Amino acid sequence: MPPFDKFSSRRQNDRNDDNRDFxxxxxxxxxxxxxxxxxxxxxAKAAPPPEGSEHWATPxxxxxxxxxxxxxxxxxxxGASPDARPGDLVTxxxxxxxxxxFGLYSPGARIPVRVMEWGSPAPGEEWFTHMLRQAADLRRxxxxxxxxxxxYRVFHGDADGIGxxxxxxxxxxxxxxxxxxxxxxxxxxxxxxxxxxxxxRTARVMADATIxxxxxxxxxxxQRASDLRDRTxxxxxxGIRYEVDFSTGHKTGFFCDQRENxxxxxxxxxxxxxxxxxxxxxGFSLAAKMRGRARRVVGVDLDEKSIAQAKRNANLNEARIExxxxxxxxxxxxxxxxxxHFGTVVLDPPKFVLGREExxxxxxxxxxxxxLALSLVEPGGFFVTCSCSGLLxxxxxxxxxxxxxxxxxxxxxxxxxxxxxxxxxxxxxxPESRYLKVLWCRKL
Numbered sequence: 001m002p003p004f005d006k007f008s009s010r011r012q013n014d015r016n017d018d019n020r021d022f023x024x025x026x027x028x029x030x031x032x033x034x035x036x037x038x039x040x041x042x043x044a045k046a047a048p049p050p051e052g053s054e055h056w057a058t059p060x061x062x063x064x065x066x067x068x069x070x071x072x073x074x075x076x077x078x079g080a081s082p083d084a085r086p087g088d089l090v091t092x093x094x095x096x097x098x099x100x101x102f103g104l105y106s107p108g109a110r111i112p113v114r115v116m117e118w119g120s121p122a123p124g125e126e127w128f129t130h131m132l133r134q135a136a137d138l139r140r141x142x143x144x145x146x147x148x149x150x151x152y153r154v155f156h157g158d159a160d161g162i163g164x165x166x167x168x169x170x171x172x173x174x175x176x177x178x179x180x181x182x183x184x185x186x187x188x189x190x191x192x193x194x195x196x197x198x199x200x201r202t203a204r205v206m207a208d209a210t211i212x213x214x215x216x217x218x219x220x221x222x223q224r225a226s227d228l229r230d231r232t233x234x235x236x237x238x239g240i241r242y243e244v245d246f247s248t249g250h251k252t253g254f255f256c257d258q259r260e261n262x263x264x265x266x267x268x269x270x271x272x273x274x275x276x277x278x279x280x281x282x283g284f285s286l287a288a289k290m291r292g293r294a295r296r297v298v299g300v301d302l303d304e305k306s307i308a309q310a311k312r313n314a315n316l317n318e319a320r321i322e323x324x325x326x327x328x329x330x331x332x333x334x335x336x337x338x339x340x341h342f343g344t345v346v347l348d349p350p351k352f353v354l355g356r357e358e359x360x361x362x363x364x365x366x367x368x369x370x371x372l373a374l375s376l377v378e379p380g381g382f383f384v385t386c387s388c389s390g391l392l393x394x395x396x397x398x399x400x401x402x403x404x405x406x407x408x409x410x411x412x413x414x415x416x417x418x419x420x421x422x423x424x425x426x427x428x429x430x431p432e433s434r435y436l437k438v439l440w441c442r443k444l
Contacts, residue, residue: 056081056097066094089124135160151235153168160425171233172199179207228246238262265346274343276299286317392437398417411444412444
């Protein structure tokens, strides 16, 4: 098997949660832990509390070099008050003892502080209630998403003000993922607030096992906060029906971030043969067939369960789509040998950059797979290619795709550059929140 074939599976996908990029353990061993309720301990003895700290608002954490980024790494934390405990809302001070904001404290993690706000002391737990309601109001009363779908991102981590909290709505169900102990400690109190704001009824709460261990999250408590009884739920997006299976789905269950891009694709598919590489549960495939009037649609994915779900989704809509269980690399090479071409090719692979140390390796994977996919686009055909790697910049992604085209002596007209829908807002102080990049191209 070629060296990168295994990466075309959605099982590898950590899409859509930039916090995971920072929380993953380093390859050289577990993260360095800080001493709860004290100064960071290494080989040296613990330092005494700073002068004047007896007058600081407690619990507090002192940061060596504050920035506007919401994630404070362990080597930037100078110390914490003795009463600071995992998950506490703490007041933050700089190296000179000047108060600069507040955040959630997680001393055992690579990101021990998640900054919530700058320039004011910690306001209390009611601040979280305000942020949750504000996020729901944006989706329902400003973006009016209920008019086009009953499935959307309700809360998008740092971009909505609370790092480590991801909430998606699927009809009456809230699918929640937490990635820090502060959010995990409060999720049972937050769920009724979200239900009231959204009109939902049940919730599913989860956390990545590796992150939960690092953060000290009680997985049993998350299970007790969940009251979901049904394994599946049916949703509608732009008139197309999908079944979300929480027992097999990745992340929160369905990729709401591509909603607008699925609709946009329909302008490039009428009367064409369409290939959907790394199709997951068939979102782009169904949009091309149902709304885009494609002549033929082929969907390919290595995840057997995803393909089975895609077939069920096609049956829900009485749509005839050829779903194939295969590795994207292997399938594309076979189509090359068969001299098979498509009028439109969509490529939405899993995240190839899982950490900063893997950026160069990830670029190579994107290059190889885009090169193969582009070879299947007929002259004058359309190519839609995506990256959900938050650590790969839009400029780097475009450069990589362009290089892949030039390597097969093709030239691209880049028609548009898009990303996730507005229910996945980016944050000016957190570039990683703008993780999804989509290039809309014509092959010349």
